[in-house]
Amino acid sequence: MILNLLRSHTKDSHQAVEKLLIPKIKKTQEEAEYRKLLALFYGFFHPLEQKIELYVDQTGITDWHLRRKSEVILSDYALTGGSPSEIAICTDLPQISSESQALGAMYVMEGSTLGGQVITSMLSKNLGLSGTDRIKFFNGYGADTAAMWTGFTDALNNYPAETPELEIIAEAARQTFTKLKTWISAN
Template structure:
């Protein structure tokens, strides 16, 4: 299955990004610091979603509109009293020229929903938040179902090893560029 292969082939870049993110999360001590973290997500995911939407067809992923995260992030930033930043531009983002590359990028975005449940609990405990968590709580009780639906769509797309390689490369580039986005913000 492609989704299993993706997990293995992107493991190194995923772990590097996760390490950076977890250290930032643990250091958050105020709503403003949390809002600043959300701004990083908004900028990167916002720009990424624009590119993905240009390459994904409704027939490929019928629930694509439900999977958009940018508005939830913007709502959280606003709820915390912050200003919504600009979206990342092409130089900061991975190349997405076709539906296979878009699926690789979506693998990263959709996979983030699995960790979002843990992050939302962490922020609730650290900051006693009762707002600004809609992005990380994402699909709520439907998170696993939405992930499984995405993986099924993903697994049905690559028809040969070359197409698998395109998706894997796009996912790795998405993880890598997201890590660069965090580093530049420091």
């Protein structure tokens, strides 16, 4: 099963990202820190989505417009008083030159919605927010997060890939985590 391959291939790089990110989230106690956290994600996800868009139609993902993260991040960012022109944009992204590589990168982005549920709780407490109006990005798809993840994994499992393509998907996911780690470290 492709999910098992992805999990095993990305385990170390995924844990490395979490090791850097969790302390940043825990120390987010003020709006200015939250704005920096949002800028960090926007700076990586926005250009990554632009690369994915070139191939997403060939992946079997029919609801890409619902899965884009950058508009939601920007909306949350604006609510903190930030301006998009202040956000640094990552240029060191994973290679995405095929639908298989797009799926690998999407695995990382979609998986982030699962962890986002825990982050939403932490940020709500740290920032004294009630509800999720200002933390929509981290809240993922809200009550629909599990269903959206299942929809993504169904499309992934139905993707007609032979073994070499599965390795390309897994390597793209690993590269995405690795590039995200580099971006977080630099910012």
